[in-house]
Amino acid sequence: MTTYITTPIYYVNAQPHLGHAYTTIVADTYSRFRRLCGDDVRFQTGTDEHGDKIVEAAEREGVAPKEYVDTISGMFSSTWPVLEIEPDNFIRTTDPDHIKVVQKILQDVYDSGDIYFGEYTGLYCQGCERYLTEKELVDGNCPDHQKPPEEIAEKNYFFRMSKYQQQLIDHIHAHPEFITPERYKNEVLAFLSEPLEDLCISRPKSRLTWGIELPFDDKFVTYVWFDALINYLTGIGYPDGDLFEGNWSVAEHVIAKDILKPHAIYWPTMLFSMGLPLYQKLHVHGYWNVDNTKMSKSIGNVVRPKELVAAYGVDTLRYFTLREMSFGLDSSFSSEAIVARQNADLANDLGNLFSRAIAMVQKYRGGVIPAPGSYTDSDSDLRQAAEKMLGRYEEVMGQFNFHLGLQAIWEFVGVVNRYIVTSEPWTLAKDESGKERLDTVLYTILESLRLLTLVLRPVMIGATVKMGQALAMPKDDARISLLAVGRQWGLLEPGTQLQALETLFPRLEKEEKKEQSVKQTKKGKKKKADVTDVADDNLVSFDDFKKLDLRVAEIVAAEPIKKSDRLLKLTVKAPEERTIVAGIAEHYSPEDLIGRQVIIVANLKPAKLMGIESNGMVLAAKDISGEKEILLLTTVSGSVPTGSNVA
Ligand SMILES: [Zn+2]
Numbered sequence: 001m002t003t004y005i006t007t008p009i010y011y012v013n014a015q016p017h018l019g020h021a022y023t024t025i026v027a028d029t030y031s032r033f034r035r036l037c038g039d040d041v042r043f044q045t046g047t048d049e050h051g052d053k054i055v056e057a058a059e060r061e062g063v064a065p066k067e068y069v070d071t072i073s074g075m076f077s078s079t080w081p082v083l084e085i086e087p088d089n090f091i092r093t094t095d096p097d098h099i100k101v102v103q104k105i106l107q108d109v110y111d112s113g114d115i116y117f118g119e120y121t122g123l124y125c126q127g128c129e130r131y132l133t134e135k136e137l138v139d140g141n142c143p144d145h146q147k148p149p150e151e152i153a154e155k156n157y158f159f160r161m162s163k164y165q166q167q168l169i170d171h172i173h174a175h176p177e178f179i180t181p182e183r184y185k186n187e188v189l190a191f192l193s194e195p196l197e198d199l200c201i202s203r204p205k206s207r208l209t210w211g212i213e214l215p216f217d218d219k220f221v222t223y224v225w226f227d228a229l230i231n232y233l234t235g236i237g238y239p240d241g242d243l244f245e246g247n248w249s250v251a252e253h254v255i256a257k258d259i260l261k262p263h264a265i266y267w268p269t270m271l272f273s274m275g276l277p278l279y280q281k282l283h284v285h286g287y288w289n290v291d292n293t294k295m296s297k298s299i300g301n302v303v304r305p306k307e308l309v310a311a312y313g314v315d316t317l318r319y320f321t322l323r324e325m326s327f328g329l330d331s332s333f334s335s336e337a338i339v340a341r342q343n344a345d346l347a348n349d350l351g352n353l354f355s356r357a358i359a360m361v362q363k364y365r366g367g368v369i370p371a372p373g374s375y376t377d378s379d380s381d382l383r384q385a386a387e388k389m390l391g392r393y394e395e396v397m398g399q400f401n402f403h404l405g406l407q408a409i410w411e412f413v414g415v416v417n418r419y420i421v422t423s424e425p426w427t428l429a430k431d432e433s434g435k436e437r438l439d440t441v442l443y444t445i446l447e448s449l450r451l452l453t454l455v456l457r458p459v460m461i462g463a464t465v466k467m468g469q470a471l472a473m474p475k476d477d478a479r480i481s482l483l484a485v486g487r488q489w490g491l492l493e494p495g496t497q498l499q500a501l502e503t504l505f506p507r508l509e510k511e512e513k514k515e516q517s518v519k520q521t522k523k524g525k526k527k528k529a530d531v532t533d534v535a536d537d538n539l540v541s542f543d544d545f546k547k548l549d550l551r552v553a554e555i556v557a558a559e560p561i562k563k564s565d566r567l568l569k570l571t572v573k574a575p576e577e578r579t580i581v582a583g584i585a586e587h588y589s590p591e592d593l594i595g596r597q598v599i600i601v602a603n604l605k606p607a608k609l610m611g612i613e614s615n616g617m618v619l620a621a622k623d624i625s626g627e628k629e630i631l632l633l634t635t636v637s638g639s640v641p642t643g644s645n646v647a
Helices: 018-036 052-061 065-082 096-111 161-174 182-192 244-248 257-274 305-312 314-324 335-365 377-398 402-423 432-456 461-470 511-523 531-536 542-546
Strands: 002-011 040-048 089-092 115-125 130-132 150-159 212-214 217-222 251-256 281-285 288-290 331-333 550-560 568-573 577-582 597-601 607-609 612-614 620-623 630-633
Touching: 002 018, 002 244, 018 040, 018 065, 018 251, 018 281, 018 288, 018 305, 018 314, 018 377, 040 065, 052 065, 065 089, 065 305, 096 115, 096 212, 096 257, 150 217, 150 257, 161 182, 161 257, 182 257, 251 257, 257 281, 305 314, 305 335, 314 331, 314 335, 314 402, 314 461, 331 335, 335 402, 335 432, 335 461, 377 402, 377 432, 402 432, 432 461, 577 612
Parallel strands: 002 040, 002 251, 040 089, 251 281, 288 331
Antiparallel strands: 115 130, 115 150, 212 217, 550 568, 550 597, 568 577, 607 612, 620 630
């Protein structure tokens, strides 16, 4: 199979921001996923470099347009390696090859009668660089630029877009996956339910020279759509290059929703006119909101990709954007959210799993992969979970539902973490009789790590290289680089020596926390900072522990607290009656609690919560397996008198 995936070519009137980064991360991840599936992949991105806005921007900078576009285009091409994005082709609309092809297509379409000269009076928005229809205006303004458009009358060349309206509607109905997610298909069909106007494709040179000269009239240039969209063809050698046929027949475009209309309407009608087949799929994503507002230069909440990589690391940035955004919908970006994902999903769930597992094999088997003995039910359950994850992953990643693919992977991470807890390798290691079982458990865990390395490759390049190295597998080892091979169970060879694991994801601290911990260190009385001291800081002495008054208590009454979804007011006997406010309302209903024995900290300093004095604390366990926090009350394994001490 062949995959040809493109991003839009980015307009060089501004530097790369998070939105550009996301589109390109998506296309890169998809191309890596397709390679993992064994496809031949061609991935193209680039820059769009003609038009009024470029000339204006160059003038502001006091440089010639070409010099200006070289600089900004360079900022895009130098950003992608920092994000571990590896396009096969970076196209620029100022490339001579591209200009030649645009002129050939213009001539062909002109000769076929689909381009005509006419006068047009219209409402022109400088920001959009196109004429707007009355209908698009909001209170007389362009909705995107908040300015009234100018009325302009001029002679120009037009493309007969209207001629292909019905053909396009029919095509969309006949190809349900032509535009996805579905909401955008519906949006396009709604737009097509009104008569389509022809598309103005030229500007007189008297007004603009920074474009591609029309081959049939040297007083006019074309730019924007009849220039930019054609990059998808020129980049694969249209009309007669070797790459063209095979790639164009499978072309898929990724775009943000702001350029839906040009890609879903102008471009297909242009292709109809050229007599070419349409692209296969258009994948449309939403916007990133920063501080709950659409990112824009004027508001000043633009997020620069290179700065994000410097702050959080490239693996984290790629993971976060793919995990956080449901493809097609808008999503919010904040440093709190990215730090939370880094610490919880990456450092805690995944990173700890790897370091813990590799450390156990080092400790119990000298770092050598053991041969598994016979598998038990718990091993089979884990293998089934792995199969389920692989199936789901393959399905949803191919549909651009990257967040669902990552969810499935993290569910499996949870399964493996629980398997370790229930298999208790540390107990098996104590006794010679547990030897065979320990071998099987360790082997099962290592195979799970290998599968995780396999499926995470398209998303996190640096981390999966480290993971593969720890498992003694180079990058190109088919067991972690090809899904069809690697998905089979049992490919790790017993007897292989594991390698040291480099830290995958350091824990990040939020800015203010960092400051706090610095202050605390300064305040601390201990001046020695040797290793023993640091380790001691996490331990409590037996004397300290004895200060805690832990008791068995019985809940005799429970009621919700107004205005709090989280808190319940409990009356407990321990053995005297007291009130405790507990944050368990999302996990237990009040009637469920009456009569239960729980364990409380009886000598906690009283505190007022929602106006109620709480005397003590109810202990509960946090279930770490799922995404959602689940609290389970702690209790004793048999019935004891209320007030009994716990020690
Ligand atoms: Zn506008």
